[in-house]
Amino acid sequence: MxxxxxxxxxxxxxxxxxxxxxxxxxxxxxxxxxxxxxxxxxxxxxxxxxxxxxxxxxxxxxxxxxxxxxxxxxxxxKFTLVLASAAPRFQIGRTPKRWADLVDAPLIGLPADYPFQQIVAGHLAEAGRSQGPRDLVNFIDTQISMAAAGRGVAIIPTTAINSCRNWPVKLEPIVDPTVEMxxxxxxxxxxxxxxxxxxxxxxxxxxxxxxxxxxxxxxxxxxx
Missing domain, CATH: 3.40.190.10 (Periplasmic binding protein-like II)
Known part of the structure; x- marks a missing residue:
């Protein structure tokens, strides 16, 4: 004090x-x-x-x-990355997703000039994804709300966990590799x-x- x-x-x-x-x-x-x-x-x-x-x-x-x-x-x-998807209520999943699982996922992403999005895009490309996000939004809160509405899935930082508690979404860790930022x-x-x-x-x-x-x-x- x-x-x-x-x-x-x-x-x-x-x-x-x-x-x-x-x-x-x-x-x-x-x-x-x-x-x-x-x-x-x-x-x-x-x-x-x-x-x-x-x-x-x-x-x-x-x-x-x-x-x-x-x-x-x-x-x-440090923080890590999680996948947000629609669920009956807010919950934290215990079974991780792999980057390879997201190659064809209907992703909701941020603009390409965001440093966070650049790191996400790099790992998706290494996993074999050739296309960008299906939808682009400007704010993480919008990513979360669209995922909650079933409009796709979003890769978000764990620093947004408190925001997610207001939405019916499931958060699952992303591994292979686990990305610490x-x-x-x-x-x-x-x-x-x-x-x-x-x-x-x-x-x-x-x-x-x-x-x-x-x-x-x-x-x-x-x-x-």
């Missing part, structure tokens, strides 16, 4: 799905433990975050960044942030893996 007499404001930027279903609930918990800190949230497209960090508009950027142009990138935690924080290398910045990112580093625990060690798919 930070010193009781310290009052400060920390501005954090993240993509909309992460803000609504991952970051904001944890901010509430962090502020309860640190009542002298106010964390202001900026929900914005992933592509804007590095620019906002460098402009000083936000203190910390959060997301799946590949190559920030002028910021310091530090891994906060980093969720990063960005900071401007020229700025010195208040101590609450380190306290907040340490809190995320400790708290988020607990939320992702159901997908910590997915089993290998059985041979068919």
């Amino acid at each position: 930070l010193a009781r007499d310290q009052t400060t404001r920390l501005t954090v930027g993240a993509p909309p799905t992460a803000c609504a279903h991952l970051i904001v609930p944890l901010i509430a918990e962090f502020e309860k433990a640190n009542p002298r800190v106010h964390v202001h949230v900026v929900d914005t497209d992933l592509g804007n975050i590095d620019r906002l960090v460098q402009a000083g508009s936000i203190d910390i950027g959060l997301g799946m960044f590949v190559r920030p142009t002028g910021s310091i990138r530090t891994s906060l935690f 980093d969720y990063f924080e960005l900071r401007d290398k020229a700025r010195v942030l208040p101590p609450c910045a380190d306290a907040f990112t340490s809190f995320l580093r400790e708290s988020v893996p607990r939320l992702l625990a159901p997908f910590k060690t997915p089993r290998r798919a059985s041979a068919s």
Whole structure:
């Protein structure tokens, strides 16, 4: 906990799905433990975050960044990928899917310039898929809602698990290989942030893996 007499404001930027279903609930918990800190949230497209960090508009950027142009990138935690499909209610499947199982699947994907989608496309190509997604949408929440409606299946990050709890979808780990990705924080290398910045990112580093625990060690798919 930070010193009781310290009052400060920390501005954090993240993509909309992460803000609504991952970051904001944890901010509430962090502020309860640190009542002298106010964390202001900026929900914005992933592509804007590095620019906002460098402009000083936000203190910390959060997301799946590949190559920030002028910021310091530090891994906060790792996440994996799951397949979302329609189900009677939200559930976590225990039998993994293989990338090879998805070669002909009716995929709902994100635009090709999204770093996350590029990694997904690479693994699908290695498995033998030659075509892109059947449907393209701009947001992970839309992927989830379309999967819930039976419009196809979606490969999504486990960081979206809280969003999925609102929908009748089944989440199944994807293996062979299991893909671990980093969720990063960005900071401007020229700025010195208040101590609450380190306290907040340490809190995320400790708290988020607990939320992702159901997908910590997915089993290998059985041979068919």
